[in-house]
Amino acid sequence: xxxxxxxxxxxxxxxxxxxxxxxxxxxxxxxxxxxxxxxxxxxxxxxxxxxxxxxxxxxxxxxxxxxxxxxxxxxxxxxxxxxxxxxxxxxxxxxxxxxxxxxxxxxxxxxxxxxxxxxxxxxxxxxxxxxxxxxxxxxxxxxxxxxxxxxxxxxxxxxxxxxxxxxxxxxxxxxxxxxxxxxxxxxxxxxxxxxxxxxxxxxxxxxxxxxxxxxxxxxxxxxxxxxxxxxxxxxxxxxxxxxxxxxxxxxxxxxxxxxxxxxxxxxxxxxxxxxxxxxxxxxxxxxxxxxxxxxxxxxxxxxxxxxxxxxxxxxxxxxxxxxxxxxxxxxxxxxxxxxxxxxxxxxxxxxxxxxxxxxxxxxxxxxxxxxxxxxxx
Amino acid sequence: xxxxxxxxxxxxxxxxxxxxxxxxxxxxxxxxxxxxxxxxxxxxxxxxxxxxxxxxxxxxxxxxxxxxxxxxxxxxxxxxxxxxxxxxxxxxxxxxxxxxxxxxxxxxxxxxxxxxxxxxxxxxxxxxxxxxxxxxxxxxxxxxxxxxxxxxxxxxxxxxxxxxxxxxxxxxxxxxxxxxxxxxxxxxxxxxxxxxxxxxxxxxxxxxxxxxxxxxxxxxxxxxxxxxxxxxxxxxxxxxxxxxxxxxxxxxxxxxxxxxxxxxxxxxxxxxxxxxxxxxxxxxxxxxxxxxxxxxxxxxxxxxxxxxxxxx
Ligand SMILES: Nc1ncnc2c1ncn2[C@@H]1O[C@H](COP(=O)(O)OP(=O)(O)OP(=O)(O)O)[C@@H](O)[C@H]1O
Ligand SMILES: [Mg+2]
Numbered sequence: 001x002x003x004x005x006x007x008x009x010x011x012x013x014x015x016x017x018x019x020x021x022x023x024x025x026x027x028x029x030x031x032x033x034x035x036x037x038x039x040x041x042x043x044x045x046x047x048x049x050x051x052x053x054x055x056x057x058x059x060x061x062x063x064x065x066x067x068x069x070x071x072x073x074x075x076x077x078x079x080x081x082x083x084x085x086x087x088x089x090x091x092x093x094x095x096x097x098x099x100x101x102x103x104x105x106x107x108x109x110x111x112x113x114x115x116x117x118x119x120x121x122x123x124x125x126x127x128x129x130x131x132x133x134x135x136x137x138x139x140x141x142x143x144x145x146x147x148x149x150x151x152x153x154x155x156x157x158x159x160x161x162x163x164x165x166x167x168x169x170x171x172x173x174x175x176x177x178x179x180x181x182x183x184x185x186x187x188x189x190x191x192x193x194x195x196x197x198x199x200x201x202x203x204x205x206x207x208x209x210x211x212x213x214x215x216x217x218x219x220x221x222x223x224x225x226x227x228x229x230x231x232x233x234x235x236x237x238x239x240x241x242x243x244x245x246x247x248x249x250x251x252x253x254x255x256x257x258x259x260x261x262x263x264x265x266x267x268x269x270x271x272x273x274x275x276x277x278x279x280x281x282x283x284x285x286x287x288x289x290x291x292x293x294x295x296x297x298x299x300x301x302x303x304x305x306x307x308x309x310x311x312x313x314x315x316x317x318x319x320x321x322x323x324x325x326x327x328x329x330x331x332x333x334x335x336x337x338x339x340x341x342x343x344x345x346x347x348x349x350x351x352x353x354x355x356x357x358x359x360x361x362x363x364x365x366x367x368x369x370x371x372x373x374x375x376x377x
Numbered sequence: 378x379x380x381x382x383x384x385x386x387x388x389x390x391x392x393x394x395x396x397x398x399x400x401x402x403x404x405x406x407x408x409x410x411x412x413x414x415x416x417x418x419x420x421x422x423x424x425x426x427x428x429x430x431x432x433x434x435x436x437x438x439x440x441x442x443x444x445x446x447x448x449x450x451x452x453x454x455x456x457x458x459x460x461x462x463x464x465x466x467x468x469x470x471x472x473x474x475x476x477x478x479x480x481x482x483x484x485x486x487x488x489x490x491x492x493x494x495x496x497x498x499x500x501x502x503x504x505x506x507x508x509x510x511x512x513x514x515x516x517x518x519x520x521x522x523x524x525x526x527x528x529x530x531x532x533x534x535x536x537x538x539x540x541x542x543x544x545x546x547x548x549x550x551x552x553x554x555x556x557x558x559x560x561x562x563x564x565x566x567x568x569x570x571x572x573x574x575x576x577x578x579x580x581x582x583x584x585x586x587x588x589x590x591x592x593x594x595x596x597x598x599x600x601x602x603x604x605x606x607x608x609x610x611x612x613x614x615x616x617x618x619x620x621x622x623x624x625x626x627x628x629x630x631x632x633x634x635x636x637x638x639x640x641x642x643x644x645x646x647x648x649x650x651x652x653x654x655x656x657x658x659x660x661x662x663x664x665x666x667x668x669x670x671x672x673x674x675x676x677x678x679x680x681x682x683x684x685x686x687x688x689x
Pocket of ligand 2: 422423424463539
């Protein structure tokens, strides 16, 4: 077989051997059990506090579906936040730590291929991360009982959380193959995670002046002359709406939305099935995930060629929850066609796969070059 | 594969940046024989063993191990190579048995075969009582023995042992010697690096001396034994012995130069065993009360020091 062929040789037996070795090593350290218990307690406490606080803040009569989705959003984001903190520790020392301990070369010298070693380590790290995720599922399900969350949302969200954790584990593994010191690879992994989670929305915000332009827009609106001049004048009616061209500054987020697509929180929020848009549009929705989802999809759409300032003036919300709207000549934005998460997911998968490839290439033997300052044995 | 078994290395070079760790090594180790790899610290022994184990690419030169090139036929070569590193790292939380079964699985041995092999090897290296203890409780010498067992899991044809005796107690050294000899007797090729040269005298058949990354000399131990080297002679009457030696044309140096002399011991340079026997016979015939005659220092030690001497 060629060197390339043997590097990428994969067998379930080999991956399992490495994964079992890693997990045994990890499971037997008490650190791990303590961490899992702490995690369970912290997520439980946050969920309990959220539920308690929200119940106290809303009148007993109200609440209902809104409350469930709010709790769901908070718990999911908190689990994701903690997961992003924990996942790097599970994999960022997997390769350079072994190299420093002198155990990596003994594995490499066996018949295991570099790909089997890397994927086995990734599987072990991911399994450990999934254990943390599993420990938080009771609390996510709790929000289900508060109402307002669909089971399908729960499924897609948990699935997406699992994928994000897998990718973070892979990135940690990639850095641990590249960098000699375990502290170095941990820092780089945290920087990557932090960059994706915090830097992307900041950049998105800071880039708005760059994509803001002054332009002429056709607007469907009530003419200025129709507005009452004095107290005696009549209110404008919907029949007075007409087209006029106005010059205004507009933010072309359709050029920068991809910054948001890189954000794990956005990806998780956007991946759930789209909720009732009318409900969200009322801004009465307290579902944070749905708001983010709606927001990024609008950002991706960008400003429309024509704007409707008329309809909202004459929309009526009735006591029984129904809405009457006048007909509008302006096409409605359809958020369902503007999903952001496939792009984000694609990016994450490319990032994870790239990290795995880097790690495998670093573990190829016989080695040409060694990472600076390391010995094989 | 019709290239010869054992280890063949010709013109092997390997540099790390500016450091030329291995700079032209020629080495042949034959099946059924134990070859010692000897050289001062930093002379490139470990690096050479890493090249032979298929972990490092040589910059130049040709290598075959058990008939396969570790670079282009890595899997086949590794399947037949057992490597014991000098820095012994082990998976701390695993028990000794699990370490061995894991390595067996990594060599794609079936589970039952791996378990049986692990039990067999634990007995061989006398670690039965620690079989189910985590590896981190082992002492340095016990870890070293576990390392030897690990190198033997897949019953390799070629064994590369990097300083296997370091940290071993006298009993374990004797065991190691016997194990290595019996592996060679089974037709395996053993390449062993060590700084304990007196030890190697008894294990090795051949010796390769490295110096600054080059092969400085290649000896067979029996040939080295026939070389001119100092012998230590003690007598009940040291003065009579000295006089007799002087009268018979032998150059005498006092024993204290080799450290443990004293007590009237005398050092004489002789050309191997036959010369020693002749001297002994003559001295006894002349009525000198000789109490002992033996080589001063080991065969390899002597050869090593001579090489060092030449390089100064
Ligand atoms: N990964 C590396 N990077 C840089 N230099 C290295 C590396 N590995 C070895 N060297 C250098 O190569 C030379 C040979 O090292 P090697 O470990 O092969 O010596 P050795 O003969 O095994 O020594 P010892 O008897 O102390 O074990 C040394 O000068 C060492 O500093
Ligand atoms: Mg060494």
